Amino acid sequence: MRPSTGRRLGALALAPLFALTACGGSDTGEDAAADLEPAPAAQRLDEVCPATVVVQLQWQPQSDMGAMFELLGPGYSVDAGDRSVTGPLVADGRDTGVRLTLRAGGPAIGFQSVTSQMYADDAIHLGLVHSDQQIAASGDQPVVGVTPLLKHSPAMLMWDPEAHPGLSIDRIAETDASVVVSQDQFFPAWLVAEGYVTQDQLDPSYDGAPARFVGDSGIVQQGFANSEPYTYEEETPAWGRPVGYQLLRDVGYDIYASNLTVRQDRLEELSPCLERLVPLVQQAGADYITEPEATNERIVDIVSQDPAYTPYTIGEAAYSAELLRGEGLVANEEDGSIGSYDLERAGAFVTELAPIIRDGGSEVPADLTAEDLFTNRFVDPAIGLP
Secondary structure (H helix, E strand, O other), X not given: OXXXXXXXXXXXXXXXXXXXXXXXXXXXXXXXXXXXXXXXXXXXXXXXXXXXXXXXXXXXXXXXXXXXXXXXXXXXXXXXXXXXXXXXXXXXXXXXXXXXXXXXXXXXXXXXXHHHHHHHOOOOOEEEEOXXXXXXXXXXXXXXXXXXXXXXXXXXXXXXXXXXXXXXXXXXXXXXXXXXXXXXXXXXXXXXXXXXXXXXHEEOOOOOOOHHHHHOOXXXXXXXXXXXXXHHHHOOOOOOOOOEEEEHHHHOOOOOEEEEEEEHHHHHHHHHXXXXXXXXXXXXXXXHHHOOHHHHHHHHHHHHOOOOOOXXXXXXXXXXXXXXXXXXXXXXXXXXXXXXXXXXXXXXXXXHHHHHHHHOOOOOOOOOOHHHHEXXXXXXXXXXXX
């Protein structure tokens, strides 16, 4: 999904430059895939989808993409050269008749955007894209969200609670703290526009490493609530204590995150596939967040098979899943469905963010609407969390 800590970014950046071509299989082996029970006819994809459905991820495998890995059946293989994993695409553990390839993003694609990869490589059918990134790409690389994996984003700002007792995002402008962010984010300009941060406070030098936060207690830093609070306390010995943080959602930067998207010019081509696939993704999201343990183990296993990935622990995966459910970042909409869009809410943030993102240099159409970016056409409103 994103760079979160130095151990993740640093290890990937220092990965060997030569191509790794060996593949590793899951410990269940290929025989497990062959033994899968076939899915019922309504969930079969082999007559309507590509033989292998290829999805471009935003980052290396991790639990905030849990729905996609819930769909990955046994007998999967990891391709360390291609930074991908491929296996049977399953519905409730049953074979849908096609395969699923999940390609890592971030360093694995030279930090290019998911939308640029989708437009450069026709082999990619779908990609995970945050709503603000969809707005930014709407002029020259438009993609349409067909279901969100996350109802709200886990993006946050974090700080040392001892240096900044009682701090909240709406009080940062009252301090002299530098706000350390990466250059590819859109929320900093929004924070300035809302008056929560001054332009002078922004420091766009964040590189994912924890060293500066550990060494400078005065700063405020970007992060993700399903990652850094755990990794800084449990897996960063130089810190080893809680961080203070607040979700950007809680002050109004409330976007759908990790939208499963299709290129706008391929929407009709892939619509027969999406009619059956999107409800499977919805159900996978509900199943994952209800009982995440087995899929978390799968994610950790996949990461362990590729030496270019930063190690991902079962502890972080479990923390992430618990936070996503506990904070309502994966949750039903008001109508009781999961993985659907509230287009009124989406329209509000499109109206608010489009001018800010356009002012930042992106070619955003002046008449952009939520309906240009999101659709409930393929969603099954009967699927929801219990």
